[in-house]
Amino acid sequence: MAMFDVAVVYLTRTVDVAGRPQRQVLLGRKLTGLGVGRLVGPGGKLEPGESPREAAVREVAEEIGVVVEPDALVPIGEIAYPFVDEPRWSQFSHAYRCDTFAGEPTASDELAPEWFDLDAIPLERMWADAALWLPRALAGEFVRATLAFGAGDRVVSVQWGVAARS
Numbered sequence: 001m002a003m004f005d006v007a008v009v010y011l012t013r014t015v016d017v018a019g020r021p022q023r024q025v026l027l028g029r030k031l032t033g034l035g036v037g038r039l040v041g042p043g044g045k046l047e048p049g050e051s052p053r054e055a056a057v058r059e060v061a062e063e064i065g066v067v068v069e070p071d072a073l074v075p076i077g078e079i080a081y082p083f084v085d086e087p088r089w090s091q092f093s094h095a096y097r098c099d100t101f102a103g104e105p106t107a108s109d110e111l112a113p114e115w116f117d118l119d120a121i122p123l124e125r126m127w128a129d130a131a132l133w134l135p136r137a138l139a140g141e142f143v144r145a146t147l148a149f150g151a152g153d154r155v156v157s158v159q160w161g162v163a164a165r166s
């Protein structure tokens, strides 16, 4: 199945809450395009000739006005998303975590960013696949998977260990 590539970035930070360190992740409410209304990491499609890392740097700057260095991006997953009923939506996602960045996340036309505690990510407001892998990936595991979407944006099949483009 033909798939377009996307890069998605999960910025993380540690804040002090009543004298204790609290890990947080930045998500944003999608304001336009596929998945509008959902919480996502900043990201989007690769442009022609771009590497996933280059796209990740560009998308973070465009969508939340934050500067990340390519080397600061830590790969946390490669996930193929075949859309069985809408093949033109099928995509291959390169996911990164990034602890080091410059600038304050700011809303754009595409995304309204917000920090969430890592132990209380509102997974029900994200794409349905997030609950299957994101907490593990943010805890340090590299996730490779093929997660097929069906009608109603439900995950209809799960294959771990392989990110299959066809």
Ligand SMILES: COc1nc(N)nc2c1ncn2[C@H]1C[C@H](O)[C@@H](COP(=O)(O)OP(=O)(O)OP(=O)(O)O)O1
Pocket: 006, 008, 032, 033, 034, 035, 040, 041, 043, 044, 045, 046, 059, 081, 091, 126, 127, 129, 130, 134
């Ligand atoms: C768990 O997180 C995600 N799961 C799934 N299944 N898909 C996700 C997740 N986070 C982001 N995505 C997808 C959704 C979209 O297909 C892309 C991002 O798309 P976007 O429309 O923002 O792409 P751009 O290239 O920025 O848009 P333009 O076409 O407007 O340039 O990632």
